[in-house]
Amino acid sequence: MAEKGKSIIEVIKYLDSFYNDVGLMFGNLESLLSKKGFMSHPTAGNRVAFSYGVSGHIGNSQRWALKNIQRMYLKEEEIDSESKSLNKVIFCSLALYPSSAFEMPVLVCGVMTWDGYYSKDGVYNLWSSKEICDLIIPKNNWRLKDKYDPKGKRLIFEFVSADALSKVEKFSLFFVDAVKIENANYLQEIVDAIVDLYNDSEEILLNPDLIVDSIPEELVKTWTKPIVEDEKE
Amino acid sequence: MAEVHGKLSEETSSIETKEDVLTSNVFQCLRYMEPKNGIIPFLNEVFNENQRDLESEIKLDPDQEWKIEYTFWPKGVEIGREPDLLIQLSSNEIKYTVVVEAKYKSGPSDKEDVDEESEKQYGNQLSDQFIDLLKGKYRTYDKTIYLECDRKNRFLLYLTKNSTKPKIELKSAVDQFQQNFPESKIDIRKHLLWINWTRIWSVLRKYPNDDFPFKLIRNDLISLLERKGFKEFSGFKVIEWEKKYKSFYKELWFKALRDDFFDFIDENPNFFKEEV
Secondary structure, three states: OHHHHHHHHHHHHHHHHHHHHHHHHHHHHHHHHHHOOEEEOOOOOOOOOOOOOOOOOHHHHHHOOOOEEEEEEEEHHHHHOOOOEEEEEEEEEEEOOOOOOOOOOEEEEEEEEEEEEEEOOOHHHHHHOOOOHHHHOOOOHHHOOOOOOOOOOOOEEEEOOOHHHOOEEEEEEEEEEHHHOOOHHHHHHHHHHHHHHHOOOOOOOOOOOOEOOOOOHHHHOOOEEEOOOOOOO | OOOOOOOOOOOOOHHHHHHHHHHHHHHHHHHHOOHHHOHHHHHHHHHHHOOOOOOOOOOOOOOOOOEEEEEEOOEEOOOOOOOOEEEEEEOOOOEEEEEEEEOOOOOOOOOOEEOOOOOOEEOOHHHHHHHHHHHOEEEOOOOEEEOOOOHHHEEEEEEEOOOOOOHHHHHHHHHHHHHHOOOOOOOHHHOEEEEEHHHHHHHHHHOOOOOOOHHHHHHHHHHHHHHOOOOOOOOOOHHHHHHHOOOOOOHHHHHHHHOOHHHHHHHOOOOOOOOO
């Protein structure tokens, strides 16, 4: 019995340390993004969970730990401007669902562009309504068209919305195996790649070791239009 | 140090106390270190971080001989605000003053304060401290300090734990100051700087020092900052945990989390047994 207790205490210590590392990772990521001129939106949004968050309710004990971390970033001048609309955002999301289609914690990095403009005040409601995090769960293929049949390694996928997300013009992203991000230098590479994606660069460079190169088939079924060709041997 | 200044009295709240203790511990250590390996590169990091807002680039030469005076918790004579630290730097060529307002877990100590005569609104902590800084007169328990450096070389540094610039807090200080002093020749936006505690850690890591006693001071300060969580991300410690707790890190655990836990334990009765 003593060993059982010890193991559980070890798990708790591990989780404390894991969340501490997650916090450091996002702090560092945001600091690097701010050097590139991107700030979190909302500006004072130091909380990572939005309304889909942690509960302290005795009846909601399955939500006593964070399952998903979602952050969104705009250009600093867009945050400062009086304009109430936007048409392009960077987002980063760390999926910690036990039911994730991935076998490891995955940092989803991407850029979403709207056809026209989207409400600046309302955009984060999109997040709390789980539009994005649900994409890692294979139940949203009703949203999509032209289902993609996986062939080989694809690094960046482009999401084309169906009617339910008709205002989204383009949604490009890549998946990083979070456990392989070993230090701030790796984060710098990721930030450079995100900014390149934002700027529609033709070439996006990122350490291939970081990239999740095996997209779960069940997830791929819900995605379409790869924009990066297979790696050539 | 904080105790010497009466900052640990019973009336002080625990958050404020922690803030003052952290500030005194960190800056006392920096004070004991050689400027070229401590405070000078840190201030260069501050100027670099805020470069876009500065009137012109500022880079302090670490090889120059700097005379640096630290005054903890001086009281501004004009408005009466008490910043955490006043740093006065002088070399043969130039003088700078940096007032530090440090935050750990709290935000700015704003209050509502209207001057009945002029009907001007005061009370924003950073704006008030900037007024005190421009007036250039401070008091401590045993002396009065008159700032000698040019007003264009005076800076107010907001030191927080935020990972990025707390724009709302800085903007509200700028707004209140500009409302009260629309004709001011000194643009507060170019003198109100921000940085976080983690940058002190980053600077110290960049400047190793093997000489006694500076090595010990530096290492102690790095440890203190790490203990407070002010460090850069250095990966997830899964491997370290695997080495430390062999009995813990098993792939099975994660299967256990996915499956029904009690069914899993029934199927794996030896799961909690220690491995040798």
